[in-house]
Amino acid sequence: MKLKKMxxxxxxxxxxxxxxxxxxxxxxGTLLFASPIVAEASGTVYSGQTNGIQWNLSSAVTLYLTANxxxxxxxxxxxxxxxxxxxxxxxxxxxxxxxxxxxxxxxxNAFSNQTxxxxxxxxxxxIAWIGNSAFAYCTNLTDISFPRRGGKGPVDHIxxxxxxxxxxxxxxxxxxxxxxxxxxxxxCSSLQxxxxxxxxxxxxxxxxxxxxxxxxxxxxxALTSISGLxxxxxxxxxxxxxxxxxxxxxxxxxxxxxxxxxxxxxDSVTHIEYGAFAQCTALxxxxxxxxxxxIGNSAFxxxxxxxxxxxxxPNASIGYQAVGYANYNGxxxxxxxxxxxxxxxxxxxxxxxxxxxxxxxxxxxxxNTYTSNFRQYEWSLPNASxxxxxxxxxxxxxxxxxxxxxxxxxxxxxxxxxMAAVSALTANGFISVQSYAPGYSTIRQINQRGYIPDFTxxxxxxxxxxxxxxxxxxxxxxxxxxxxxxxxxxxYAEYITYGADKAVFSVHQAGKPGHSMVCxxxxxxxxxxxxxxxxYWNGKDARILIYxxxxxxxxxxxxxxxxxxxxxxxxPNTGGxxxxxxxxxxxxPESMLACPxxxxxxxxxxxxxxxx
Numbered sequence: 001m002k003l004k005k006m007x008x009x010x011x012x013x014x015x016x017x018x019x020x021x022x023x024x025x026x027x028x029g030t031l032l033f034a035s036p037i038v039a040e041a042s043g044t045v046y047s048g049q050t051n052g053i054q055w056n057l058s059s060a061v062t063l064y065l066t067a068n069x070x071x072x073x074x075x076x077x078x079x080x081x082x083x084x085x086x087x088x089x090x091x092x093x094x095x096x097x098x099x100x101x102x103x104x105x106x107x108x109n110a111f112s113n114q115t116x117x118x119x120x121x122x123x124x125x126x127i128a129w130i131g132n133s134a135f136a137y138c139t140n141l142t143d144i145s146f147p148r149r150g151g152k153g154p155v156d157h158i159x160x161x162x163x164x165x166x167x168x169x170x171x172x173x174x175x176x177x178x179x180x181x182x183x184x185x186x187x188c189s190s191l192q193x194x195x196x197x198x199x200x201x202x203x204x205x206x207x208x209x210x211x212x213x214x215x216x217x218x219x220x221x222a223l224t225s226i227s228g229l230x231x232x233x234x235x236x237x238x239x240x241x242x243x244x245x246x247x248x249x250x251x252x253x254x255x256x257x258x259x260x261x262x263x264x265x266x267d268s269v270t271h272i273e274y275g276a277f278a279q280c281t282a283l284x285x286x287x288x289x290x291x292x293x294x295i296g297n298s299a300f301x302x303x304x305x306x307x308x309x310x311x312x313x314p315n316a317s318i319g320y321q322a323v324g325y326a327n328y329n330g331x332x333x334x335x336x337x338x339x340x341x342x343x344x345x346x347x348x349x350x351x352x353x354x355x356x357x358x359x360x361x362x363x364x365x366x367x368n369t370y371t372s373n374f375r376q377y378e379w380s381l382p383n384a385s386x387x388x389x390x391x392x393x394x395x396x397x398x399x400x401x402x403x404x405x406x407x408x409x410x411x412x413x414x415x416x417x418x419m420a421a422v423s424a425l426t427a428n429g430f431i432s433v434q435s436y437a438p439g440y441s442t443i444r445q446i447n448q449r450g451y452i453p454d455f456t457x458x459x460x461x462x463x464x465x466x467x468x469x470x471x472x473x474x475x476x477x478x479x480x481x482x483x484x485x486x487x488x489x490x491x492y493a494e495y496i497t498y499g500a501d502k503a504v505f506s507v508h509q510a511g512k513p514g515h516s517m518v519c520x521x522x523x524x525x526x527x528x529x530x531x532x533x534x535x536y537w538n539g540k541d542a543r544i545l546i547y548x549x550x551x552x553x554x555x556x557x558x559x560x561x562x563x564x565x566x567x568x569x570x571x572p573n574t575g576g577x578x579x580x581x582x583x584x585x586x587x588x589p590e591s592m593l594a595c596p597x598x599x600x601x602x603x604x605x606x607x608x609x610x611x612x
Contacts, residue, residue, distance in 0.1 A: 048078030048110040055094055060086050065094065067101060075105035075129070085118030085140055092123045105129035108159065112136045120144040125154055130174070132159035132181065135166055142190075143171035158184045160203060175199075180206050182227075196221050204250075208232040214259075216240045226253040228273075235259060244268050249276045251296070258282060261305070264488040265289045272299050274319070279327070281305065285499060287491045288312075295322045302327045307339060308499045312362055314346025324357050342498050365497055365527060376442040377427035379419040379549050381452070385412040388457055397454060400462035418464030420504050420516035420549045427502065427518075436460075484567035490522075493544045497521025505546070517546035517558075536561050536572050548573070 053065040064078035074094055094101050103124050108131035111117055117138045125147040146153045155174040160181035163169060170190045182203035189211045197220035204227040213234045219241050225248040233256045244266045251274040262285040269289040279302040288310050297319035304326040324339040341352035341359050352359035385392045389412035425431045433440050436459035440446050496503055496519060505519045524542045525531050540561040548558050557573035
């Protein structure tokens with residue numbers, strides 16, 4: 001049975017409608033399910049130590065402080081707040097006994113269970129320390145912010161459980177802290193993004209149960225390990241990016257991240273521990289570290305969508321039910337049908353054999369992925385406004401217009417990316433030609449008729465417009481000087497071949513409309529039949545198999561040739577584009593399609609497919 005895989009640009013939109021994912025906590029070695037505790041606000045709430053120096057910020061807010069007379073510093077140790085959703089605005093200094101003191105810290109439990117607190121703001125530019133449970137169970141706290149100093153906030157230390165169970169916290173301006181303690185933000189279910197920087201220590205359970213997180217970006221940190229349960233139960237996290245410094249991903253670190261579909265494991269990683277990605281039920285593609293040494297028991301257990309796994313280190317150890325085992329709707333452990341293990345012999349081959357999985361050697365990849373059938377789903381008309389635009393404007397009908405407000409009415413400038421995206425989706429069976437061109441069964445037929453139906457124009461231009469809304473990857477794969485592919489992108493192109501995936505890559509010159517191709521995978525020079533006769537191979541190790549959306553044949557010059565050592569590349573058929581000035585854009589759900597106003601993935605597909 002041919003496995004159909006969702007094109008990378010739309011994977012988030014179809015797989016998880018109605019998905020129920022529960023967040024476990026560990027107690028005496030047993031996984032239990034936890035519900036957040038929500039406390040109701042009352043007339044007056046006291047927190048922390050309410051004795052010593054008293055500071056009446058307002059009629060509703062009283063802070064209690066402790067002083068260091070030698071350094072002229074004070075720390076907040078307690079609070080009394082009257083009223084609901086009160087904003088506490090703290091100055092940077094406090095005058096006591098005619099002496100000016102600087103506020104430098106928030107001690108343990110200072111605002112814990114302070115359900116009257118709605119926001120913590122002001123000008124506390126020297127607060128460097130937030131103590132254990134300092135804001136724990138502040139269930140009505142929505143945001144906390146500190147002044148920026150040269151782009152960096154002052155907070156350097158966030159204690160254990162500092163913001164745990166702040167279930168309304170949507171904004172926390174303190175993610176630059178070098179130290180983030182155990183459970184610091186656990187059960188903060190309203191947080192949507194965790195962009196950490198400068199972090200050197202991240203405690204266990206630090207963000208566990210943050211069910212609203214969609215983006216977890218650790219690339220600007222100096223972390224060498226991801227602690228156990230650090231991001232467990234982050235159900236909504238579609239994007240997880242790891243730093244090149246990390247060497248170990250600990251037990252259950254990203255378990256139950258149910259929306260995650262693809263993860264790049266940097267080559268710095270050598271150990272993935274027990275259950276690190278267990279129950280990531282949508283995870284399909286793991287771009288595995290080339291230097292992996294061990295993969296623990298159940299590391300990828302319950303990754304129900306995964307159909308293949310690659311491990312190139314023959315000396316790597318792989319644990320019990322580490323990959324290839326699913327748990328469908330609580331029905332118990334099952335082997336994933338048709339699961340394929342790719343490797344170079346050794347332990348990975350032994351694992352495949354002992355578990356009854358198909359094993360394939362990465363040095364003998366089947367490259368027969370370019371099929372004549374796919375050409376039935378290829379656009380061949382040129383990108384002219386007469387074909388795709390209405391009065392030289394982007395064309396949107398009523399069904400598609402809400403998804404392209406940014407570009408509605410803009411001057412027409414090209415449509416390649418939308419054409420490539422729709423072609424790939426159609427060829428992979430995720431949408432039908434009928435859904436956007438009633439009466440036609442192939443894209444070729446539409447073009448042969450000499451005109452493009454309005455629904456088709458609207459459909460394709462909608463994809464194009466949404467594709468250009470977000471540019472997360474627009475510069476990631478280029479450097480000043482010679483343009484280079486990033487390691488992640490090269491590995492993804494290679495893994496497309498292992499998994500029989502197809503994806504959209506866009507080549508575009510700065511300030512000009514994109515020109516897109518559909519990528520079929522990567523062919524290594526050692527496997528190529530023309531490795532001796534084709535001059536395009538000079539200095540290159542592999543080529544990305546593509547088709548140009550405006551060409552109907554697969555010429556050698558259509559391929560992109562890459563050097564796997566330094567990431568440099570060349571595209572012989574530049575099609576009028578200057579390859580030395582091009583950037584390379586890798587299509588992903590986050591960057592290629594924008595879903596406005598928080599619409600659901602199902603709703604996005606419904607509208608895009610003219611269904612509602």
